[in-house]
Amino acid sequence: MNSELTMPTKLSFKSNKVMVNGDVMRAAIFARFMVAEVQTELTEKYYLIFYKNALIYGDQLDKVEKGSFIDKVLNEGIILDQKHPLLPVFIPVTALVIPAKNKLFNHLQRNYSLLEIPCIAASLDSFFPPEQLAKPIENIFFHYRRNGSFSNAYQSIHLLSGLSPSLEKISDLLHSREYSSYSRFYATSSISEIQKRTPYLQSSIAL
Structure with missing residues (x-):
């Protein structure tokens, strides 16, 4: 497999006026939604929720609560892990801004x-x-x-x-x-x- 396909998929976004850079560890697609799990250089995990390809909201979470929407998507959705060749297709290349x-x-x-x-x-x-x-x-x-x-x-x-x-x-x-x-x-x-x-x-x- 081409080594370029296994390179980390990067995602940058502004959260609370601070620019955050990280690697997308996985994404899960469920109906019109997508959840992206992003890990920063400090090993913080952010979960970003997209609806019809637009960022809705996201924040840092220590863990995903059982029974939550994110938990449902990660368990029932279509999973693209960090080595999946289609993952970069679904991740925006431009920096995002998480709404206040x-x-x-x-x-x-x-x-x-x-x-x-x-x-x-x-x-x-x-x-x-x-x-x-x-x-x-x-x-x-x-x-x-x-x-x-x-x-x-x-x-x-x-x-x-x-x-x-x-x-x-x-x-x-x-x-x-x-x-x-x-x-x-x-x-x-x-x-x-x-x-x-x-x-x-x-x-x-x-x-």
């Missing part, structure tokens, strides 16, 4: 649809407490419910609880009678039937 934590959700609201935000929020449970993630999802849920879009209201919470098991408590919002038909549909229908009715969920249900 206190401005992240405003950024998401400006750049993504209301149904995408719950999906993205589910991927951030390693970096934010559940209560902080639940708030914008509840706002979207009640927005759809006030406007009579019960299907979208259900989808917003269904996406969140399905993608991130550690946030399943928010599914309590779905236990009212008005969502019983949607609950039965998701519980009893095949994946192909769900995809026909809710095409947005297609990439989130299966790889």
Whole structure:
């Protein structure tokens, strides 16, 4: 094998106004998401989350919590280790900037649809407490419910609880009678039937 294919894949990004350089140890692709594990020269490990090829957020983690979204992706996604010839194809060559934590959700609201935000929020449970993630999802849920879009209201919470098991408590919002038909549909229908009715969920249900 050509030695160039086994050279470390480098990634540079700015975190809290500090430039960080590291080697990508592995990347995992899951539906529209990618998680990149980056190790710095000081052996610090950062986990960066991408959605549709755009960096969403990332930070240093001492360990990946079992049951988190990152854990799910690393165990169920398509893994590209550091020697995989396709890894450099998925890693940006230009330096990235991790959004400020206190401005992240405003950024998401400006750049993504209301149904995408719950999906993205589910991927951030390693970096934010559940209560902080639940708030914008509840706002979207009640927005759809006030406007009579019960299907979208259900989808917003269904996406969140399905993608991130550690946030399943928010599914309590779905236990009212008005969502019983949607609950039965998701519980009893095949994946192909769900995809026909809710095409947005297609990439989130299966790889």
